[in-house]
Amino acid sequence: MKKYTKKELLSIYEKMYLSRKLDEKQLILLKQGKGFFHIGASGHEAAQIAASKFIDTKKDYSYPYYRNQAFCIGLGMTAEEIFLSFLAKEDDPNSSGRQMPQHFSHKNLNIVSQSSPTGTQYLQALGAAFAIQRKDSGGVIYVSSGEGTTSQGDFHEALNWASREKAPVVFHIENNNYAISVPIDEQVSGSSVYNITSGYDSLVRYNIDGCNFFESMLAFSKAFDRSRNGKGPSLVISNVVRLLPHSSSDDHNKYRDPKEIEDDLKRDPLKLFINECDKKYKIDSSNFEKIKVRVDKQIEEKLSWSLDQKDPEPVSFKNNLFSGDWSNIKSKDISYISDKIVMVDAINHALSEELEFNDKMVIYGQDVAGGKGGVFTATRNLTDKFGRSRVFNSPLAESSIVGTAVGMSTLGYKPVVEIQFGDYIWTSMMQIRNELATLRYRSNGDWSCPAVIRVPVGGYIHGSLCHSQSIDGYFTHLPGIVIMYPSNALDAKMMLKTACRINDPVIFLEHKGLYRQGYAATKEPDSNSLSEIGKGAIVNKGSDVTIVTWGAMVQKSIEAANMCKASVEIIDLKYLYPLDFDLVVSSISKTNRVVVVHEDNLNNGFGAEIVARIADACFEYLDAPVKRVASKDYPIAYSSVLENEILVQTDWIISAIKKVLTY
Numbered sequence: 001m002k003k004y005t006k007k008e009l010l011s012i013y014e015k016m017y018l019s020r021k022l023d024e025k026q027l028i029l030l031k032q033g034k035g036f037f038h039i040g041a042s043g044h045e046a047a048q049i050a051a052s053k054f055i056d057t058k059k060d061y062s063y064p065y066y067r068n069q070a071f072c073i074g075l076g077m078t079a080e081e082i083f084l085s086f087l088a089k090e091d092d093p094n095s096s097g098r099q100m101p102q103h104f105s106h107k108n109l110n111i112v113s114q115s116s117p118t119g120t121q122y123l124q125a126l127g128a129a130f131a132i133q134r135k136d137s138g139g140v141i142y143v144s145s146g147e148g149t150t151s152q153g154d155f156h157e158a159l160n161w162a163s164r165e166k167a168p169v170v171f172h173i174e175n176n177n178y179a180i181s182v183p184i185d186e187q188v189s190g191s192s193v194y195n196i197t198s199g200y201d202s203l204v205r206y207n208i209d210g211c212n213f214f215e216s217m218l219a220f221s222k223a224f225d226r227s228r229n230g231k232g233p234s235l236v237i238s239n240v241v242r243l244l245p246h247s248s249s250d251d252h253n254k255y256r257d258p259k260e261i262e263d264d265l266k267r268d269p270l271k272l273f274i275n276e277c278d279k280k281y282k283i284d285s286s287n288f289e290k291i292k293v294r295v296d297k298q299i300e301e302k303l304s305w306s307l308d309q310k311d312p313e314p315v316s317f318k319n320n321l322f323s324g325d326w327s328n329i330k331s332k333d334i335s336y337i338s339d340k341i342v343m344v345d346a347i348n349h350a351l352s353e354e355l356e357f358n359d360k361m362v363i364y365g366q367d368v369a370g371g372k373g374g375v376f377t378a379t380r381n382l383t384d385k386f387g388r389s390r391v392f393n394s395p396l397a398e399s400s401i402v403g404t405a406v407g408m409s410t411l412g413y414k415p416v417v418e419i420q421f422g423d424y425i426w427t428s429m430m431q432i433r434n435e436l437a438t439l440r441y442r443s444n445g446d447w448s449c450p451a452v453i454r455v456p457v458g459g460y461i462h463g464s465l466c467h468s469q470s471i472d473g474y475f476t477h478l479p480g481i482v483i484m485y486p487s488n489a490l491d492a493k494m495m496l497k498t499a500c501r502i503n504d505p506v507i508f509l510e511h512k513g514l515y516r517q518g519y520a521a522t523k524e525p526d527s528n529s530l531s532e533i534g535k536g537a538i539v540n541k542g543s544d545v546t547i548v549t550w551g552a553m554v555q556k557s558i559e560a561a562n563m564c565k566a567s568v569e570i571i572d573l574k575y576l577y578p579l580d581f582d583l584v585v586s587s588i589s590k591t592n593r594v595v596v597v598h599e600d601n602l603n604n605g606f607g608a609e610i611v612a613r614i615a616d617a618c619f620e621y622l623d624a625p626v627k628r629v630a631s632k633d634y635p636i637a638y639s640s641v642l643e644n645e646i647l648v649q650t651d652w653i654i655s656a657i658k659k660v661l662t663y
């Protein structure tokens with residue numbers, strides 16, 4: 001049993017008390033109209049300060065949830081920093097005023113910016129642990145949440161994969177028996193997080209009284225020790241009390257029994273700590289009183305300083321959506337290394353060359369490793385060539401794939417992951433929408449996650465409802481992600497290599513129907529050939545009408561153009577974000593007529609956005625209404641007869657061309 005000095009114990013108390021008082025102060029400020037939101041750590045302080053004691057901020061990383069104010073103070077976050085965040089000031093280290101308070105982030109303390117969804121942090125922490133394992137730095141990743149969040153699939157996915165890999169993660173579940181108003185018996189099977197987490201190989205669990213600092217120290221000491229020594233993940237379930245309502249927007253008197261609230265006060269970790277110090281170390285109460293007086297005074301001074309600090313500049317909302325360093329990548333004259341390559345092989349070669357180029361790059365996904373090399377063979381032979389630590393299978397879990405890629409890329413690795421079918425990307429949507437797309441922005445550039453997600457998409461392969469989907473319309477709506485969608489082997493190779501080089505997240509859409517098509521096969525560009533980001537191409541010059549399109553519709557448009565008498569200019573956008581709208585405008589200014597063609601179904605497809613922009617920017621050039629050709633608003637049926645009715649056909653494009661020409 002560790003012996004503590006009086007100085008150590010008083011310093012621990014000071015941190016717990018500071019967190020408690022900061023909760024009180026923020027709630028007062030809120031009532032004074034100086035802030036909008038607060039979520040408190042009161043009752044959780046002992047377990048959190050104990051956990052913080054084992055973290056070495058030089059090599060460990062933390063993914064603390066919103067109730068971890070005391071933990072962050074334990075790592076070194078100051079009262080000024082907490083106030084700057086509460087007041088949404090420019091110098092708020094968490095987000096420069098972009099996120100709600102208690103969404104912690106601190107570059108110097110290795111606290112990785114946390115978003116709001118409960119549970120996404122687990123898979124990111126695991127990805128960060130994969131990076132740590134490869135760096136062999138002896139670091140550990142800390143990640144926490146409440147007990148309610150253990151109902152999220154991401155939590156169990158993370159336990160599974162962490163156990164498989166013996167990843168150095170300390171999972172901390174702070175069980176305060178409530179998830180907002182929902183009690184644990186309506187949340188967790190058998191009311192026991194400890195029981196529902198049994199059976200994961202190499203995961204060791206501790207179920208402790210988190211109100212007791214000393215007991216918490218014992219558990220975390222064992223947990224961190226195991227992880228640091230390569231023995232695998234640990235789970236500490238600390239049973240704590242929630243002394244405040246869930247947040248400043250909640251009133252727990254509506255759903256909690258007053259007697260229970262009173263009983264919780266008896267387990268107040270600060271009171272228990274003072275009692276233990278008195279009993280075991282003979283430290284009398286006057287010592288704690290002195291700390292209280294000092295901290296109270298400091299808080300007032302620090303608040304008054306914080307109130308005087310600057311708000312963010314209004315124009316700063318534009319900063320840090322992307323890295324801003326794309327100008328390094330320039331198109332140049334292409335040298336070719338072979339006369340013909342199909343698109344899937346071009347993708348395979350791009351991946352192989354980039355694995356060679358960047359030893360921090362890794363590839364994973366379902367079935368991507370070994371002899372199979374992916375269900376479409378895009379990763380064939382890569383495990384043989386680069387080994388299992390660089391090209392490996394993930395569990396069958398899309399959220400795991402994207403979530404870990406976010407974490408791994410945050411710590412400097414370059415995961416280029418595969419989602420087997422676009423139709424199944426949806427279980428990773430939370431990770432994409434609220435994490436991958438926002439990490440750089442919400443941390444105002446402190447953290448980023450430049451992962452690449454390769455996704456086979458599209459129809460015309462008799463794939464029915466769930467192997468035919470076009471998904472571009474969903475992802476073009478999310479600021480923060482580059483979206484690439486090549487239509488041929490040449491572009492696929494150069495664009496994918498570019499995706500692997502840039503410091504921003506990329507969704508790379510690959511049309512399954514194009515993988516082995518003769519018309520999408522091209523000469524193969526050499527390993528130095530990259531593609532200028534956001535540059536579309538004119539693939540057919542013309543003067544009567546412009547077709548704006550991308551992906552598999554490029555070829556269909558070429559076929560339609562060949563079957564019309566008119567002179568048709570076809571633009572292959574290649575990038576859906578950023579969009580080469582200048583190219584669209586310059587073509588329409590010449591042809592005065594336009595058809596937008598896409599494979600995704602009509603309603604709310606990306607064509608709607610393009611057409612709206614054309615209506616705004618090209619009104620004076622247009623001699624006919626703008627037409628859209630898109631698949632019908634039905635799920636994609638299996639029978640060829642039905643599929644042909646639903647997915648865009650060449651004659652639909654021909655008829656649209658004729659309509660705008662004869663208007």
Ligand SMILES: Cc1ncc(C[n+]2csc(CCOP(=O)(O)OP(=O)(O)O)c2C)c(N)n1
Binds near residue numbers: 149
């Ligand atoms: C994915 C998601 N669903 C719902 C919410 C809204 N929400 C925020 S906190 C919370 C309860 C979490 O409870 P628990 O995990 O027990 O943590 P505690 O707040 O009790 O510490 C809910 C439902 C959210 N932020 N994210």
Ligand SMILES: [Mg+2]
Binds near residue numbers: 148177178180
């Ligand atoms: Mg809870």
